[in-house]
Amino acid sequence: MTQEELLPLILKKDDKAFTTLYDMYSKNLYGIIYNLIRDHEESEDVLQEVFVKIWKNIESYNESKGRFFTWILNIARNTAIDKLRSKGFNNNQKNLSADNFVHLLDDSNKLSNLIDTIGIQEFVKKLKPKCIKIINLLFFKGYTQQEASDELEIPLGTVKTQNRNCINDLRNFLQV
């Protein structure tokens, strides 16, 4: 099901709408949330909060605001970051170089063992370190270009193009 087909369905807010939405995106959102929070119980609470926000605000979404996936991605990241702040988590955690999404693979996390995800998990381990860093900051943590430029100590104009090259590597592997 495409996002275009999904939207009118979700607007009905019935049982089928929820199940479809959950099946399509719960794991993606959970991956994003967990990468920020690093605690299963807290992450599950945030995931619930995210679904509540999507459900409540779905009427306010329109395509000029970007892709539907982008919209829920932002809700997930913002809710997780709010949670970190409210809990007084140390924001310096953000600066730890080892703290990126690839380490989800090394954690004691039970990652999905689905055949189609094992390949990409192996691929991610082989990503260039600078790609891991930049995808982690921009995609998983929602840093702005300026923040990423500061963090990585690379020129502002380079952030976009370097990120594109890294995403192109991923796309070549996935053939999308």
Add this chain to the structure above:
Amino acid sequence: MMEAREYIESGILELYVFGILNDTETEEVSTMAAKHPEIKHEILSIEKAVISLSFSMSPYLSAANYDRIRTKLLEKHGVVEMKPRSNVALFIGWAAAVVLMIGVGYQYTQLDTAKNQIVTVESERRDLEKEFNSLQIDKQKTESVLAIIRDDNNTVVTLGGQAVSPESKAKVYWNKNTQSVYVDAAGLPEPPEGMVYQVWALKLNPLTPTSIGLLEDFKANDARLFPVNSTGEAEAFGITLEPAGGSPTPTLEQLYTLGKV
């Protein structure tokens, strides 16, 4: 065209999909995407890539979350509650039921096996009983055979093999007291199909044969001891092979054994 290509290569579409552009920039990309199909296509491809990536990076998410969130969203909005898709208690309930079913099934099988064993043992018992009874009968037969043979009042006549079957032999136990006559035919070959041995009491001068009986059911008689009719005065006994049912006069060519009293 050139404009779109450059736009794509700038890397702004990735940031658009990541959701980290400001509102003005976002609207600008949305407008470009609506104008240029290749930009729209590129956006979809980038999106696919990061959806795969974040999906693959997700730690295990238990099904309980589905129920928890579903309940929260749908009950709040007054949607009629349906049965949860999965639920630990429900699962345990079903699992217990399945285990119970398997247990009951197993017990039933055991019971069935036990019943079958009882039937088998019962039938074995009956078989042994039959065998015992048949041995009892055999024993009685043997005892009576011995009693017949050992009787002191017996006149024992040994019949020797004749030309047609020199190896054959037989004995006649003639109890003059009880007037009973028994033939021990253990020394005779089994008669061919459709034939029967016939026993004759003979008077010798002139030679007068009198039939005193057939050795019927030869094979079935394990002891090969046959009762035949009594005879008044016999001077000799002979046994001939005759067609089934016997003959009025002996077929002398088929005289197997003969013996004088």
